[in-house]
Each structure stands twice: as C-alpha cells, then as structure tokens.
Amino acid sequence: MPTRRLPRRAARAPSFACVDHDRTARRGFPEVIYCEGKTPAQVVAIAKEILSRADVVLATRARKEHIRPFLRAVKGARHHPAARILAVERRRLPKRGGVVAVVAAGTSDLPVAEEAAVTVEVMGGRVERFYDVGVAGIHRILGIREKLSRCSALIVVAGMEGALPSVVAGLLDKPVIAVPTSVGYGTGFGGVAALLGMLNSCSSGVTVVNIDNGFGAACAATLINRQIAS
Amino acid sequence: MPTRRLPRRAARAPSFACVDHDRTARRGFPEVIYCEGKTPAQVVAIAKEILSRADVVLATRARKEHIRPFLRAVKGARHHPAARILAVERRRLPKRGGVVAVVAAGTSDLPVAEEAAVTVEVMGGRVERFYDVGVAGIHRILGIREKLSRCSALIVVAGMEGALPSVVAGLLDKPVIAVPTSVGYGTGFGGVAALLGMLNSCSSGVTVVNIDNGFGAACAATLINRQIAS
C-alpha cells in the first residue's frame, strides 16, 4: 500500500496527476494549474510536466507560499501579483482576434478582473481595462460606451448586486460575460446575490461564470475573440 | 366546543377577529384588510367593523371572489382592478406632504406598482407614476431624473435582477424604497434574486420591503411624506 510515500514522490514527478498533454490540440491551450489545494511542490511538478511538451504555462490562484518556489524552480516564470497568477511564456502566443474589454465595478473586484485580464493576455489576446465604473454613478459607464462598442467581447466583473453587466449589455451589441465576485457582506452570500442578479439580467445575451471565476471568463472570451478577424 | 359554528358566525360579526380600533390613533390610519386567505364574508365583516369607527377602509390583494360581495355589501366601496384593491373613502383624507413617485421596471411589475400607488393615494398622498423604465435602456431613466428629484420619496418596483433602485438612488438625494417583484423564472426564485439585488445595492440609502409588497412600501412612503411641509 503505497499511500505513505505519495506526497514525497509528488515533489519529483506528478504521479498523482495525469497531465492531459493532448489538450493544446483539442482546446488551443495546454492544461492550466489551479493552485488552491495543491502544495508548492505539486504545482512546480505539474508545471514542469506541462512544459515538457508546451511553451506556455498558466497557474492561477497562486498563494503566498507558491510564489518563491515557483519563481526559483521554473525558468522564465513571472508573477502577476494583482492577478494572483504565475505564468511562463517561453514563446509568446501570437496576438489573434480583436480586443477584449475587462470592466470592473469597484476597487475590491480588482483581483478577479486582473485574473481575467492577464489570462486573456497570456492566451494571446489584447485587453483593454475599464475599472471602478459601478452603477451608483451611471455617468462613468456612459462615458466609456464608445470604447466598449469597439471590443469583440466584454468581461464585466461586479460584486454586491451585480447590476453592471445588465447596464453595459443594454448599451451594446457585443457578447458580455459576467463575473460575479464574492465582494459584499450579509445577504451578498459570498457572491450569490451578484450571481443571481446576472443570471436574471433583463438585458438579453449576458452569460455568466462561477463566482470569482475571472479565469473562466477569460477562457470564454478568448474562444470568442480568437475566431474574429483582427 | 364551538368550532363547528365558527365559519357561520363569521359572516355576521368578526368574532374571529379582534379589530385594533386604536390603530388610527397610534399609526394614523385604521387597520388594513389583507384579503388573501380570508373568505368574502370575513372581509366584508371586518370592513364593516372598521367602518363602525373610521371613515376609510383599505382591503388589499382582493381576488375575483371578493369583488362582488364587497361592492354590494359595503356602501361607497370602489374597486381598483389594476391594484387588486377594494377601498372605501367616506371622507377623503386631506392631501398632506409632497409627492411620492412610483417607478416600475416592466409591464409585469404593474400590479405591485399600482398596489403601492393606490395605497398612497387612499392614505392621503399625491402620486406620480413612471412605468416601464427598466435598466436595459438606461436613457429612459435619465430622461425622468429631473421629475424624480422633486418628489419627497420614491417607491421603485422591479423584478428579475432588481437593479433599477440602485440606478435611481445613485442619481438623487431622496429616500428610495425598493419593492422586489416575483416577476421572472428559474433562478429568479419568485423574487428572491431581485430582493437580494436590492439589499446589496451599491447605492447607499436604499431600503427594501418584502417581495410584491407594494402596500408596505406605500405605508413607509406615507409615513415619510406626511411629515414634509407641502
């Protein structure tokens, strides 16, 4: 029964993980590492395994303990602190498609917005950021409407009542991917109020991802953006 | 054991109800009848009992079966169908205070909005209605901003994601009472999504009442409005 030796082996080769090397072929980007719940050694091991057959690695939700070991052990690694991302880009992916807008309602939504923005960039997309434009001061959104309408996809990040995607989508004819954040308290229920607001948007065409899932929104935006002639 | 005779007596005198005649003195308006779950005979009996000491009666959530018996049995009664209200105003209450705005997001929110508007009116307030101004077309709200800012209190009715109160409150310095409606489907959860949106509003100073509770919002608005020099 080999369970006792399991963690030790982990630091050397990811026997605990069965990396899906075929993913680049199927989905256009190699497997991404979700750091939450993994040891630094496990993250490093999986990253090296991926890099044995790919030029790019993305590791999201990096916590303090992952940063140093990763930067030391993985050559060419870079830390994006505001996005909580560790990335390796041995060969930058060529820029494809149009521009993805990342719009955020408040200062506290920034980590999620940055996770989305950096992910789109590492996956080969162009990003324009529009931060702190919540619906409590509607003139701020109206002021950027022109710029937003020129993007090919919008990622709209908001906590609390999550009304921003409704207002933005009502102004444009571009796909809006809404990201609820866990920002708020009491009946915000860790992002559920924002999520429900977005799922029940009176502006048609808004689609939604899991709470705080900036990464997922970026994947969706990339799959859209890549198909567009730049 | 007198339980068997209970319903029969009900049609004659409200032995089953202990009407709070002191309420006008304490709260400025007599007890109001919530028709839901009461037989037409019970509603009529309570209305007569209230009218034995007051000039005004308000009965909310009147269903089809209540209308005829009430209009026949209670002298001076009037039916407000869009508001689902039966009312008697033997002596109109003198108009006091400023104007209460009733703002509604969509066509389906009208029954709740009208319940609020008619209640304010019967309780002696002036009302201005602003209907079908949802956030999917934000210009409709901006267009009425001037008028809204002259009211002393706003009742804002919305279903689905319930974002309208946030947008309205962000534009004004007047108290906004938000009424979530059960309009929507799926994750609207019968008005819960709208309620959560309103409780988590990023515009400060929004207060909220129960789902579909146009009557409650009207009471609150009346208690505010009455204090204001007209």
Add this chain to the structure above:
Amino acid sequence: MPTRRLPRRAARAPSFACVDHDRTARRGFPEVIYCEGKTPAQVVAIAKEILSRADVVLATRARKEHIRPFLRAVKGARHHPAARILAVERRRLPKRGGVVAVVAAGTSDLPVAEEAAVTVEVMGGRVERFYDVGVAGIHRILGIREKLSRCSALIVVAGMEGALPSVVAGLLDKPVIAVPTSVGYGTGFGGVAALLGMLNSCSSGVTVVNIDNGFGAACAATLINRQIAS
C-alpha cells in the same frame, strides 16, 4: 386616478409599455416580447408598436391563449410550436457569420433547445441541431465531435445533473453556452442542480444562462456568431 381604465386601454395602444425603439440601433435587434404574464391583447399591442418601426418581431414563451389572437391580428405571423415562439419576419434578416450548434441531452429538453434554435434563426443565424446525446451514452457525443468543431458557437442544453456542457467543451476549442433546464425532480430543484453543475464545470470556458433560458443563450450566440466572417 385612471387605474380602472388601464386594462381596457391596453388592448388598443401599449400605454403601459414604453417600447425601446432605439434598441435595434444599439443592440442589432428590436425589443423582444416575453409573453409570460402578459395578456394576448398586450402581446398583440406591443408587437404592432414594434412593427411600426421594425420588420421583425419575436415573442417567446407563447402560451395556448396567445397563439390564435396573435396569428389573426398580426399580419405575416408564424407559430413555432416546439419552440413556443410567435414570430413575424416581414423581411428575413440576411444570414451572417458561421453556424451555431444547438445540442440537447434528452427529449424533455427539446422545448428549450428549440427556443434557442428558432431565436438564432430569426435573428439571422444558421443553426445545426444535435438532440438526445446525453452523457449516459458517451459514444453519441464522440460521434458528432467533428461536426461540432466546425461551428462558431455551441448552445448546450441539459437538465438533471447538467454534465453535457462539461463533456462537450472538453472536446473543442469553441465557446460553449450552457442552458440548464428544469427537467428532473426532487433534488433537481427545478434546474438548480443542472445550473450548479454548469457553473462548476471542470472544462474551462463554459458560460451559463438562467434556467430554461434558451432565448438568452441564442442572443449570446448571435452576438458571437455575427462577428465571424462567414
């Protein structure tokens, strides 16, 4: 106080509704009518109002009582029963973009899938349907992988545990819009189990709309598909 006359007026002109005629300019398609909670007369009145300035009208969630009055009163109207849609296409919108795939897990998911498919078509898109390919027999999905990979966006409809979008998205590099349906019982909670399954998909890039919201998924797919060179 004009509330009593409100319903009567409704049959003539939508005074209760403030149609957003500017929407075609902003969003590329005129306002859509959600029939649920509206009388046949209201639906007809709004449709006529929209047609006074547009060539296309879409009315979703049409119930039995809406069909006849609509077909009689609105010239050129057509009923799509499997989709519960009433539509008028005085001038067909020119086909733009690639093909949108509509994939459904089971027979009971068909009404939602058809709502999505017909909406995409009326909005000017091409659709390919792939029905009854649930994950209990995984070979059915693998068999259509080639065809799916040639579409520009996928709408994947599923009830119960909602696993189909995860499996489909894992095979392709195209955006997947997942639609949970209220099909199921007990802990399906009217589609909540499927919704949660989709929001927590282990395949990155899946975005989600409200339960049974085939229309919303179609809007999102159209906004994506329209941008693609056909």
Add this chain to the structure above:
Amino acid sequence: MPTRRLPRRAARAPSFACVDHDRTARRGFPEVIYCEGKTPAQVVAIAKEILSRADVVLATRARKEHIRPFLRAVKGARHHPAARILAVERRRLPKRGGVVAVVAAGTSDLPVAEEAAVTVEVMGGRVERFYDVGVAGIHRILGIREKLSRCSALIVVAGMEGALPSVVAGLLDKPVIAVPTSVGYGTGFGGVAALLGMLNSCSSGVTVVNIDNGFGAACAATLINRQIAS
C-alpha cells in the same frame, strides 16, 4: 502590462479608484469609503482624493490595521471605535431636520447601532440612542414610546428573531428602518433569521437594509430627516 506596479501606485494616488466627485451634488454627501477589503494605503489615498474637493470624509468598517495609518496621514481625522468609523469633519455639516432615533435590542447589536448613529451625526443629523430594549422584556419598549414618537425616523437594530421593529412600528406613526444583525447562532444563519423576520413584519411600513448595514440605514434616515422642517 502594468499589474505589478498597481499596489505601489495605490499608496500615492488612487489610480485603481475613479472617485465620483460629483456625488455631493447629486446625493448631498461625498463618496463614503468601505474599508473592508482595502489596504490602509488605499483607504488613505481615497480619503485624500475625496478631501481634495470636499470637507467631510466617512470611512466605515475600519479594522485595527486602518486606524493608525489613517489618523497619522489624514489631518483632522477622528476614530469612533464603537462604530468602527474613521471620520474627518473639516467643517461640520449644519444640523438639519428633526431627530433620528437609534434603537437596539441587545448589547451585541451595539457596533451596528453605533455605526448608524455616528453616520447620521457626521451627515448632519441629530441622534437619540435607546439601547438594550429587546422584546423579551416588553415593558422597556413601552417605557420609551413617548420619546420615540417625537423622532422623525427610527433606526431599529436587532439580531436573533428580529422582532423589535415589528413591536416598535406597531406603536408609532413614524418610518422605521430595520437593521438585522448577524448576532445569534445556529439557525440565526448570520442574520438571515432576523432579516426574514423584519421583511415579514406584521406592522406595516417597516423597511429593511442588509444584515449589519448600520451605515445604509443611516443614509436612508438622513435622506428622510433632511427634508423635515426642524
């Protein structure tokens, strides 16, 4: 990609925040800082930005780590520990309107009650406090009824079953803003039981804010109170 420099810049100028300087004009009080989820440097930077155009700043939910940096960096700052508030009043707002009552059910509700009371005061209102008057000893409430009836608005703070607003509102003809607190355990669900109790109050005219949202209740009370001739 400037994400790495983002936190450093934050300490100097709030590039991450787009302060809504127009808010005093629109809403009668400058933007308020919600400290939760912001670094001390961010709070200080936003405060200074606001003070560049306003005389008053209010920062709520100040945690231990915010106090010192704020008191040092912001001239004229004052800490209200029981209210968890940091405030600057370079020029006291003139007292307007009547008196706002702040009523609290138990000792543990004090932080929320004080947040409400201090906010009303900084926003230019007069406050009277009535603490520890829960419904388990109803005589305590009856004893202050006279005083309460002379206020222009009441903020009623309660945890557990949240019954206090119902009892208080039933005695008076003034608007009652109910604040549920997260005080309690088990099925209190962090304030949800109190919130539901307040939303379902059998005393008409009670409006509700988010759990623990003393600040929001104070804003609503201020918007009411300001309109009243003092």
Add this chain to the structure above:
Amino acid sequence: MPTRRLPRRAARAPSFACVDHDRTARRGFPEVIYCEGKTPAQVVAIAKEILSRADVVLATRARKEHIRPFLRAVKGARHHPAARILAVERRRLPKRGGVVAVVAAGTSDLPVAEEAAVTVEVMGGRVERFYDVGVAGIHRILGIREKLSRCSALIVVAGMEGALPSVVAGLLDKPVIAVPTSVGYGTGFGGVAALLGMLNSCSSGVTVVNIDNGFGAACAATLINRQIAS
C-alpha cells in the same frame, strides 16, 4: 406479484398498514391518522382497525373528500371543520391536568390553532382560546397576561415574522410551544421565516414544532399537562 390488487384490498382491511396497537400502552393515546396522501377508503379502514382495540380515533388534515365517507362508515364520527379533524370519541377521555392556552396571532392562523385546540380536547385536556392578538397591537397581549399565566402550557400560533411566542414567553413562567404557520408570502417562504423567528427567540424556553403542525404542538402540550395535578 400482488401490487395490482393492493388498492382494492385497501378498502377492506389495512394490509398496507401495520397499525401500532401497542401505542396506547406506550404513549397514552392510540395511533393518529394523517389523512393527507391517503384515500378515503384507506382512512376509513385504518380508523376501523384502530377502533377494534381503542375507544378514540383522531384523523387530522381531513380534506373535503374524506368527510362524507368517514361520517357514513365510522359510527359516532364527528367532523370539526375549522380544525380539519375527524374524530370518534366512543368514551370521552377523563379530563386530566390543568388548562392549555391556544394563542393565535391572526385570523389566517385559525385552522392551525383549531387543529391544536381540538386535538388537546380529544386527548382529554381543557383548552382556553386567545385569538387575533398579534404583536402589531401589543396591548392586546398585555390584556390577557393574567389569564395566560394560570395555564399549565401555552401553544402559540403565528405566521409572518413569528414574533408572538417571544413576546408571550417573556411575560410568563410557563412552557411555550410555538407553531409557525405558512401564512404570509414572498420571503415568508411558506412559514420558514416564522419558524426561524421562533427558533431564534430571545425569550428562553420557547420550543418549536414543524410549520402548521398544530397537532404536534397539542401532543407536546398534552404530555406536559397530563402530569400536572388538576
């Protein structure tokens, strides 16, 4: 496989039910029939089976279709319509213990209150009824305090926010059994708000039964009351 014959046999002898004849010995009262979900024939058959060894039968939640067949088929049967109870008392149980108070907040709570009151009476207890004494008019409760304090157990029935048991229990040194009712709408969630209010009562010693479970409260009150020297 005898399933097809099952329903037919049911009308003759309760083969589908295994009546617990020992229950009178163990618990002091024979098995009680919950009519909901049982056919009239099943209810009659179980009643007869119980009466083959006991003198009393109680059937709760009797619906319209149960009444006639029961009154015809079961000798000595009596219908208590307000309580939705069918009962047979061939030999009245001797009155034991003190008096059980049944207190109800509103008119709509009567069916549940009567279910409780009639059950206590059939089980051999004395009952005093106090109806329509909700907390919106607190003087009504204070007026009956004397009488309530002389009872050995109180059943307090309330819907909406369920605050009545807290107020009543705070005035007395007798056990209070709280019964939440499904009266209310929106966030009343079919009695859940009242239930939570009661479970979180700030008055110690309140115990709670399931929503609308007047019968269960009566059983608990009987088990208490029986032990008291009358």
Add this chain to the structure above:
Amino acid sequence: MPTRRLPRRAARAPSFACVDHDRTARRGFPEVIYCEGKTPAQVVAIAKEILSRADVVLATRARKEHIRPFLRAVKGARHHPAARILAVERRRLPKRGGVVAVVAAGTSDLPVAEEAAVTVEVMGGRVERFYDVGVAGIHRILGIREKLSRCSALIVVAGMEGALPSVVAGLLDKPVIAVPTSVGYGTGFGGVAALLGMLNSCSSGVTVVNIDNGFGAACAATLINRQIAS
C-alpha cells in the same frame, strides 16, 4: 426549419429520441422510459423502438393518460398501478442472485417502494416487501431483523425525518440503499429533510438516491444482487 412538424412525426417514429440500443450490452438492461414530460404517443413510439431489439421494456412514472394508449398499442404490456409502471416482458429475465428487501416506513411511501420492488422484479430479481415499519414503533423493525439479514441488498424507503435506514443499517451487515420520499410538509421541504437525514446517517454504509427515486434504488440493488451466487 422543420420544428412545426416535430410533434406530428413523434407519434410515428422517435426521431426526437436517439435510443441507446447498445445499452443492454453495456449495462445489462435496455434503456428505460421516464414517462413524466412525454406524451403518450412519444412513450409508445420509444417503447416500440426499444422492443425492436429487446424483449423487455420498462416505463416509469406512468400517468393516467399514458396507461390506455400504452396497453392498446404495445402488445403484452402490463400496468402495475401501485408502482406507476408500464412494463412489457416478452421473455422474462431469468432470476439471478439473492433476494432484495424493500422496506418502507409508512403507507404514503408505498408508491415509491412499489416502483422499486417492481423494477427489481422486471430486471430479473427476487423481492421481499416489508411495509409500514416506521421508527415511531421500533419493535416492528426488530421483529423483522432476522428476515432482513438474509437478503443481499436492502432498499429502505422513508419520508419525514428519514431515520429508518439508520436504524435498519445499524442492525445488519448488508448494503442499505436509502430512498427519501417527498412525504411530509413544512420543513420536510418535499423530501429534503429525509434526504439530509439519510446522507448524515450515523450508521456507516448507507448510500442514497434522489428523492422519490425508487427506480434508481432498484437499479443499484440489481447491479449488486446480480453478482451474488444465488
């Protein structure tokens, strides 16, 4: 666009359904028809399609409208009313394995218990039924312990608090599959209370299926029982 013709075709051949004929090979039993949400014509068409390659068909949750059309159109069909099942057994499956016990807590749990029992039988298993043995009279369970211990798998069906599987499993060394039923009211939440009781069973080894899912429990029991030498 062929949607209009879809329902008509459905009555002839299941073009809307893609029957998984390979299922017998993979799983040992052909695809089963869940009647809920399907028209009688659809159910008949799918049944015939299945019978074109298999000797047995099982259709669960048959409603009144399905019975006659099915019995007429499908040769050899039989209706099991207590189980709400329509079945065709052209060739009885040979009996394999041991005996499956079906244990039910109350009379109202019978439809779910019978669905389980008949399903096991049609799938080739032997069944022993033990009904109306709820935990309120624990002696009834102890009395059948011997018999239960000789079965190879137990299906235990219970509503309300769902405690029966815990008690049964604590007495035996055989696998217990618990089926929560929607029997109950108020906080029973349509079977959720029973489900949670079973998932949190203090007797180890209890596994659970969806609420009212007697069919699913029977499948699991059959997969277990089939492997056992009879």
Add this chain to the structure above:
Amino acid sequence: MPTRRLPRRAARAPSFACVDHDRTARRGFPEVIYCEGKTPAQVVAIAKEILSRADVVLATRARKEHIRPFLRAVKGARHHPAARILAVERRRLPKRGGVVAVVAAGTSDLPVAEEAAVTVEVMGGRVERFYDVGVAGIHRILGIREKLSRCSALIVVAGMEGALPSVVAGLLDKPVIAVPTSVGYGTGFGGVAALLGMLNSCSSGVTVVNIDNGFGAACAATLINRQIAS
C-alpha cells in the same frame, strides 16, 4: 458624542446593558448572560449588576478568556468546563418537581448536553444523564427505556441525522425536547440536517430548540418540571 468612552465605562457599570431585574418575578429566574460576543469585563459587570438583586447568576458559552476574570471578580463563582458555564449560586434554589433526563447520541454532543444538564441543576431541577446512546446501536436505547419513562421531561441531544428523539419519543409518554447539534460535516450543514430531522419527527410530541441550544432546552424542561408535584 460619547462612543469612544463606551468600552471603558463597560468595565465599571453596565451602562450599555439595561438589566431586566423584573425577570425573576415574571419568569422565575434572573436574566442569564450569553458570553459569546461580550468582553470579560462586560460579562463581569452584568453579573455583578444581576447579583445586586438576585442570589443566582448563570453565564453560558463562556470562552477561555472569560473564565479567569470571572472567577476572580465574582465571589462564589464556579466554572463547569464541560458545560462551558460560569455560575454563582449564593443560595441554592430549592429542588422542585421531578427528574429531567438528558440523553445524548454521541461523544461530540457532550458540550451541548452538559450545558443543558448544568442549567437545569442551577435552575433548581434534578437531572439524570444518559450519554452515547445513538441509534446506530438501538439496543442501548431500549436498555434505558424503563429509567427514561420515570422522568418528567426529556432533553434529547443529537447531531448528524438527529434521529434519536424520534426513537426515544416513540417509546414513552413524556415530553421530549430535542436539541440538534452542529456535530457532523458536509450536508450536515452545521446542524441543519439534525434540526430538520427533529422538526419532521414521525413520533408526535417532539418539540425542538435552536441548534446547540442546550440552555434553551433546559429552560423549557425547567418550566415543565417545576409544575410537577415532586
């Protein structure tokens, strides 16, 4: 504005608390201190205030930081560690009534069971403890049936599925007060599964208190037990 001085004053005299000295007269026992959320100084101050007019003080949910200061500052204080209770009994209350049984399902339920047991004792009752008798081994309960049947009230404490009160109540004719505990994980939801199990008990007459509320159960048992001739 005296908020800053509030905490300091707290250590001297409970100005923040308005002790309900009348409670002994009304309810038979002085106000009880719930330590959770109070500083040690606040707890001591309230205790002294109560002792200025009463001989007994009970403080529940005492945390580590409360123990020492309390034992030092309050003369005659005693710590009951297993019950998390601090108590002062200057004059023992005379023993009244019969015996209260405290029954617990598992080792982890002990803190709640002991809170109940010690509270009953301090309030003047006799207690008999029956611990670790969960339903996974039903013989343990049957073995104590005789003893339980001689008690005047039973407090039954259980976590996980909360089935113990159903089984116990089914064996006896005495009132059972069920206390759900937060023991468990996953779908135990911090005691909600146990609570629902108890509210939906198939044994009539079980009443329930809040999760982990051993104190509340003890109050209810005391109010019952006190009335019984010992």
Add this chain to the structure above:
Amino acid sequence: MPTRRLPRRAARAPSFACVDHDRTARRGFPEVIYCEGKTPAQVVAIAKEILSRADVVLATRARKEHIRPFLRAVKGARHHPAARILAVERRRLPKRGGVVAVVAAGTSDLPVAEEAAVTVEVMGGRVERFYDVGVAGIHRILGIREKLSRCSALIVVAGMEGALPSVVAGLLDKPVIAVPTSVGYGTGFGGVAALLGMLNSCSSGVTVVNIDNGFGAACAATLINRQIAS
C-alpha cells in the same frame, strides 16, 4: 455534580463513550473512531477499549495532533497520511470478494479517495486505484473502461460539477457509489453542487454518500464486495 472531572477521566477510560462491542457481530467490523472533535486522549482511550475485544481499529479524519499520541500509545498503530487514517491491524482480515475500484477526478480529490481506498483495504478488501481521470478529458476514462468492468463495485470521487460518476456508470454494469468532494469554490458550495449532480445522475444505479465521506463509500463497497465469490 461530576462535570468538572469529566475531561480528566476521559484520558483514562472512555466513561464518556459507551463502545458498541456488539458491532462486529452485527455488522462485521468493530466501531470506527471519527477523530474530528475528539481530543487525542479520547481517541486513544476509545481505541484501547475497542482493542480489548477486537483485533482491528480504524480511526478516520486524524488531524496532526492525533498522530503522535496515537502512534505512541497504541501498539501496532500505523498512520496513512494521504488518507488521514490511523489504523491497527493486529490480525489482518482475510481478503474476501472481488476488487473495489477507487476512481478520482482530480488531484485535490485524493484525500477523500485515499480515505475510501485504505478503509476498504483495512476492512479486508482488494483495491485498484484510478486517479486524475476527470471528464474534461473524456479519453482518460474510456481508456480504463475494460479494467473498471472487472471490479465488483466502484467508488467514484469527484468535486466541482461531480459529473464523473454519470459517465463511468453509463459505461458499466457494476454498482457505482459516488462521493462528492468539497473541492471547488463559489457556487460549488463546499461540495453541494457535486452532490446534486450525483443525485440527479442520468445514469441509473448511481448511489451517493455525504460530501467528503470516503469512509462511508468504503463501508458500502465492502458490504457489497464481501458477498461476492472471489
């Protein structure tokens, strides 16, 4: 009143626990210790008590603080770190039945999968492990189908949307026990999304245990596997 001495005694003999020594006879394995919420001394004491009459002891959910004291105090004890299990096997149980497959979706599901695997092994079963085979790369599952089909029972562990058991069960004719894990974030709700996915599986015959309950799944698998001729 002996409560003060309770914890001290605990270290010597489990007076607080009433070990069910009869369990081996009834259920085939002695009582198992759930370490969560127990002190190291309590765990050791119970283990010794069990070993006084049995040869095997299993303690699950061992936390860091339990390991050392247990390994020192209990002779022959062994720690399985990946499974969080402490076990003593004085006499290995003879291997019975076939092979149990333990299948896990992702790296983060390993602790739960190992808890299941080690439990089956200690209880006398053979185990085969299949890890990191999530549905995002469906080919990984198809590749192990042959091997899985030879096992007598499958334990399938998955977090997030919990789709793996549906896909696996759809390929085989063996019983699948699904274990949802708390892996995920946001709307994963600590494993609830995975649990619901599994309860609503479209593949018939999947049964489910509590979130993270690898131990319970192992017990069920053992009860199945033991009956099979090896």
